[in-house]
Amino acid sequence: xxxxxxxxxxxxxxxxxxxxxxxxxxxxxxxxxxxxxxxxxxxxxxxxxxxxxxxxxxxxxxxxxxxxxxxxxxxxxxxxxxxxxxxxxxxxxxxxxxxxxxxxxxxxxxxxxxxxxxxxxxxxxxxxxxxxxxxxxxxxxxxxxxxxxxxxxxxxxxxxxxxxxxxxxxxxxxxxxxxxxxxxxxxxxxxxxxxxxxxxxxxxxxxxxxxxxxxxxxxxxxxxxxxxxxxxxxxxxxxxxxxxxxxxxxxxxxxxxxxxxxxxxxxxxxxxxxxxxxxxxxxxxxxxxx
Ligand code: NDP
Numbered sequence: 001x002x003x004x005x006x007x008x009x010x011x012x013x014x015x016x017x018x019x020x021x022x023x024x025x026x027x028x029x030x031x032x033x034x035x036x037x038x039x040x041x042x043x044x045x046x047x048x049x050x051x052x053x054x055x056x057x058x059x060x061x062x063x064x065x066x067x068x069x070x071x072x073x074x075x076x077x078x079x080x081x082x083x084x085x086x087x088x089x090x091x092x093x094x095x096x097x098x099x100x101x102x103x104x105x106x107x108x109x110x111x112x113x114x115x116x117x118x119x120x121x122x123x124x125x126x127x128x129x130x131x132x133x134x135x136x137x138x139x140x141x142x143x144x145x146x147x148x149x150x151x152x153x154x155x156x157x158x159x160x161x162x163x164x165x166x167x168x169x170x171x172x173x174x175x176x177x178x179x180x181x182x183x184x185x186x187x188x189x190x191x192x193x194x195x196x197x198x199x200x201x202x203x204x205x206x207x208x209x210x211x212x213x214x215x216x217x218x219x220x221x222x223x224x225x226x227x228x229x230x231x232x233x234x235x236x237x238x239x240x241x242x243x244x245x246x247x248x249x250x251x252x253x254x255x256x257x258x259x260x261x262x263x264x265x266x267x268x269x270x271x272x273x274x275x276x277x278x279x280x281x282x283x284x285x286x287x288x289x290x
Contacts, residue, residue, distance in 0.1 A: 008260040011156045011235070013269040020155070020276035021066050024283055028067040031286070039286035040069035041099040041127060041279070042091045046084060047077035047107035056103050062275045068282055071097055077107040084112070085120050092122040098289060099127030099282030124288055127281045130177065138184050145281045150182040152273025153214060153235050160233055160262050165190040170206050172196045172223060172250065173216035178237055182214050203227075215250035225255015234263040237270045 032038055041063055045056045056072070063070035071094075073087060084102075091100050100121050106112035115132075123133040129147035137144035157164070169186040173179035174197045187193045196206050207213055207227040213234045215223050220240035228234060228251075238250030249266030256263055264270055 008234075008257040008263045011159050011233075011262050011264045011269060013152070013156055013264060013272045016155060016159065017152075017272040017276040020273070020280065021062060024068075024276070024279050025066040027283055031283075032067070036290045037096075037098075037286065038067065038069050039098050039283045040071060040096045041101065041282045042071040042073065042094070042097045044073045044075070044084070044087060044091075044100070044102045046075045046079060046103070046112070049105075049107070052103045052105075059101070059275055059278060062279055066279055068279055069096060078110055080110070081112055081116070084117060088117070088120045092120075092125060095289075098125060098286040099278075100125045101127045101278065125285055127278055127285065129181070129281060135176065135181070138181055141188055145285065146185070146277075147177055147181045148274045148277035148281065149178050149216075149237060149270065150185055151277040151280070153182050153237065153270055154185050155273060155277070156235060156264055156270065157212065157233060162233070164212070166192070167211040168192045168194070168209055169212040169214065170194045170196060170210035171214045171216065172200075172203065172207070173214075173218075173237070175216065178216040179214075182216065182237075186212065186214070213251070217250045219250060220248050221250070221252040223251040223256070225252045225258060228256045228259040230259050231261045232259065234260045235270060236264050236266050239266065239271060 028039060043056050043059060045052060060070045060072060091097050102117055106114055118130045119132055121131055123131045126134050126145050129145040134144040169191040171179050171183045174195050183193050183195050194206055196203055204227050207223055208229055211232055213232060216237035218238055220242045234251055234256050236249035236251040240248055242248045247267050
């Protein structure tokens with residue numbers, strides 16, 4: 001943790017993610033030295049979306065850093081659902097593969113059914129934690145792979161060492177990949193959780209009551225600095241470009257720093273944690289096998 005220009009302390013996702021990868025590297029080499037298999041992650045990329053190519057490249061590079069084997073599959077956009085499902089069936093049966101990640105979104109111009117694709121992945125190999133069985137397990141508080149960005153948010157929140165029990169959390173955003181799972185993780189820590197979305201009538205009033213704010217919206221600086229309760233923790237998942245083309249979060253950072261006790265910067269906060277949590281899910285999946 002470092003101190004920002006005002007009163008808030010920065011929750012440094014870049015530093016924490018380096019630590020997570022270092023720890024995973026040590027875990028992986030200890031596994032291999034003890035005669036266990038090398039953890040393996042299969043990445044599946046369909047189509048030519050440039051952002052998806054960058055995300056997958058970064059994930060594969062992180063695999064290399066920690067000693068996780070990476071099996072990459074690139075399919076043309078027009079490949080089609082059946083062939084994609086065939087590949088997933090093969091990866092499910094491949095002993096070298098402990099985690100499977102299908103990069104989303106699938107090409108919009110072809111008729112892919114993302115829900116069917118995610119459900120086809122063996123739930124034990126679901127490195128992203130998006131399989132319906134694993135999302136159900138999260139709802140019931142049973143152990144299962146947890147979606148990577150929410151898991152990273154919780155690791156950052158733990159840097160504060162706060163006793164979260166009974167505190168009030170406000171999550172802005174209710175997507176299946178961030179908002180809903182993060183709300184369940186906060187609830188599992190005995191927080192009182194409010195979930196806000198585009199139909200919420202008075203977002204400012206809801207956020208003003210929060211001891212912990214998680215913003216996962218995708219609207220640049222939607223959450224105003226003066227909405228933040230003094231002493232609150234602010235975890236900003238959003239990645240947006242503002243009108244000047246600068247990378248900003250969903251929270252108005254400098255204003256929020258005046259009130260928050262802890263805050264994640266954008267970039268360098270939640271973003272870097274996601275890949276570390278993906279590899280952690282892969283190594284945890286390998287532990288289920290040997
Ligand atoms: P989605 O678009 O799937 O969900 C956005 C949510 O925000 C929806 O629930 C929507 O409400 C809500 N919302 C939209 N506008 C408003 C508003 N004006 N007031 C209140 N709520 C609103 O986004 P994701 O969850 O996938 O991603 C959210 C952000 O996080 C994005 O900026 C994305 O880039 C970033 N992200 C970052 C990651 C990382 O750091 N590694 C990983 C994943 C996402 P409704 O449901 O009513 O439409």
